[in-house]
Amino acid sequence: MDPETQAVAVQMLERAGKINSVQVLIEENSLLNKRSIYKPLDGTSSTDLDDFPHLSLDDLRNITMGVYQVKQAPAYTKEHTDDDGGYELMACRDFPDLLRVKIQSRHSKNAIHTLWIQYTSDTGNIRGWYCTCKVGARVVGCCAHVASVLWFLGWKRHLPEDQLGKPGLASSCLNASSSSGTFSSNDPLEE
Template identity: 30%
Template structure:
């Protein structure tokens, strides 16, 4: 930062010190450029973690810390969405001629929302999700360690390809939407799951999964026995050539049937796939479909567009 920028930041920090109290939380994406300065003035600053050099995936600790940040940051996305929804001028690229009063217009819009809009509040489950997140913050992902140590991604002979109608999956734990939200610690991954599912079944119309029933000799004892391992392949929405492997370790014990306790472990080889606080969207896609969606007649989004151009050509 330049000297003028530093002095401006210092003045803002002093104003912050005067207007907030101990334990207050301020959420702002702009703070990411001044993390060190914030910490130097006594603030505790958090932001999503970045990859370490030469690494392709966040550690479990890093992924968990990032999830804690996004659990708080959702309110920023909500406010931005309300501004664009209620004020047409901010839905599109701002005209250069109006840029001189852009900040004034934005402040007026925010003042109107603060005055007349319903106050944003935490969902009823917020405290429960926070408790779960704190309890799992230091939880080691033993399944991810096992998958990496034994190079399971490259094993094909150990897994049998089946579809979602295979009799073995009749015992797959059925969950409610409440259970799924508790697993993901929110609804964001649930909203993404249907889109990933649509891409998964678009070519053949069949939801395929891979299963390994003979893992008790290899799996760490800390994960227990009498389990089976499922592997899903979820195509990336951002890179066509990339496919993510998701792993679910499921208990055969009838005592925990159709509960979250039946999910002994899960992991994915995506950026945040080692997290134990919540789960990534790829894991949620497999769990969402096998535990809930296939029983509720769910279809792929916008499936009517798949044959649109073929019909037009005819």
């Protein structure tokens, strides 16, 4: 096994032993059912979420533990953005570093998933995530819902305007064969 693959395997094993701290926070504070503690944000605004971490494609691949969700993120984001071109985001008043997003299931018109992303603005790290979908509580990688929001907030909205409309940008940037294959050593999850 080459050293890079071995490093990823070690990282996966370390994450597998952790609990989902965001899920615990949501459940212990009954944040799933409380509506009044959230305020709307504009993900396309330069002032709202200016403290959200800027993510590189390597950071996203590190969070997702591969390229599958990262490659799906542009199409998934396009399907789930509102008329203004951004996700409908909510900030938690009790936990200012916690975002909530409601997202329609791609597979069922009747299913809506709620996801949370917790981040640290001073260090620029994604601390964790939780989604109510079937695989949304995992800590080894993340579901496509979380990946699409991270891709949009952490990477796409920071691209220069002239790059946003270029055809093939997402596929060329997200092509696994053009990637360095390395992962950032920053662990996005807290213990």
